[in-house]
Amino acid sequence: REAADGELSTDTASDPRKMRLSRAEYKQIVRWTEQQRPTRQCMKVLKDKFPNHSQSTLLSIFSLEYQKRTKRTISRHHAPDVIESYYQRYCIIAVSIASYSLCFFSHLYHCVDLSPALMARLILDRFLLDLEGGMPSKTILNSMLKEPSLIPDQILAKHIYQCTINDCCYGPLVDCIKHAIGQEHEVLLCDKLKERNLSFLDENQLRAMGYDKTPDIILEVPVAVEGHIVHWIESKASFGDDHSHRTYLNEQFWSYWNRFGPGLVIYWYGFIGELDCQRDRGILLKDCFPTDIVTLCHAAQQPE
Structure with a gap:
């Protein structure tokens, strides 16, 4: 069976589609993934482009390649001034948001090429810094990422939740x-x-x-x-x-x-x-x- 939303399938034993790829075929898929972002919508693009390959194979390849990209660039996102700029942009937009839409987070993680779940983690970590008056514990941070209803700010909680379920490479749901x-x-x-x-x-x-x-x-x-x-x-x-x-x-x-x-x-x-x-x-x-x-x-x- 294959999940329609881009999640990995477990029925690989009976999947007739091609699983063993030549290096040339693999590189062709990799080139196509380079401009994609790690959202479940991107898997629909990959499925349409490579219909002869298992969706699970495509997702696994994309996830591996995106993790390599992230390891090369993640340090710049963790610079204190960068985190502060992300958070201040969020605070400015959040005040004017009447609904719980994902528009701000979607715009931000697309602009800076960071996965939704990792962006949500940075914003939540900075939010807790103000809330607790000091560096938040990883236990509290991880528990709120796994269960956003624990976040006292309802709008932020909704954004964190949407980022988590929309990410196909990182986050507690993917783990x-x-x-x-x-x-x-x-x-x-x-x-x-x-x-x-x-x-x-x-x-x-x-x-x-x-x-x-x-x-x-x-x-x-x-x-x-x-x-x-x-x-x-x-x-x-x-x-x-x-x-x-x-x-x-x-x-x-x-x-x-x-x-x-x-x-x-x-x-x-x-x-x-x-x-x-x-x-x-x-x-x-x-x-x-x-x-x-x-x-x-x-x-x-x-x-x-």
Whole structure:
């Protein structure tokens, strides 16, 4: 299923649209995202432009690219004089707003190229500075972002709420969705393994056994996928681009390989095809649960 409002879908296993992209296809999508803002409306534009790609794949690519843009520029938005200018512009406009429209915030975050949720956080943080007479605690700030009804200013509360639900890259709603989808795909992976009667240990079981850094699944009996031995499986509910895959290789996958042997990574929302170049070294990439698993029993039954 795919959500009409641009949220990530969880039914990736049966999605017939293209998930494994060439680097050229990926760069074409990236170029189109460069001028887009992180609102749910932008996903409609991307869907229309690239109808052959999953909406979840497009959203994952856009989110990854926008986060890279934000990391390059976020420091300038946190300068005290910049925050003050944003807040004073908000205060001037808010006094004259009779309704709870999003017009000011929409105009502001489009002008400065900052996500709605991050802009809302800056404005709320500055508002609380006056309200509390000092630097607000992160606990209070985060609780108000998650539950805007706690904000004493009703107009600001409405603006914060609208920014949160309109942002497809940042904010408490996006964090909650991503966490839930990650867990759903881990459950999906476990269900697929059980359907194949494959014995495995999941991450929780491994941690209980004392392992501190583990893949999502370790197979108690290894299998073969497309002629490659697999001892472990890692589930990634995201798109595998160059930057994220390189980071995962250095911080996770190679350490899994060193400890447990060769394994399989499933990027449920697709990946750049050229990244699947470590098969001979022991790391296989797929965009769905493999259908051609060969177990030890099957191998033993093969005619000589």
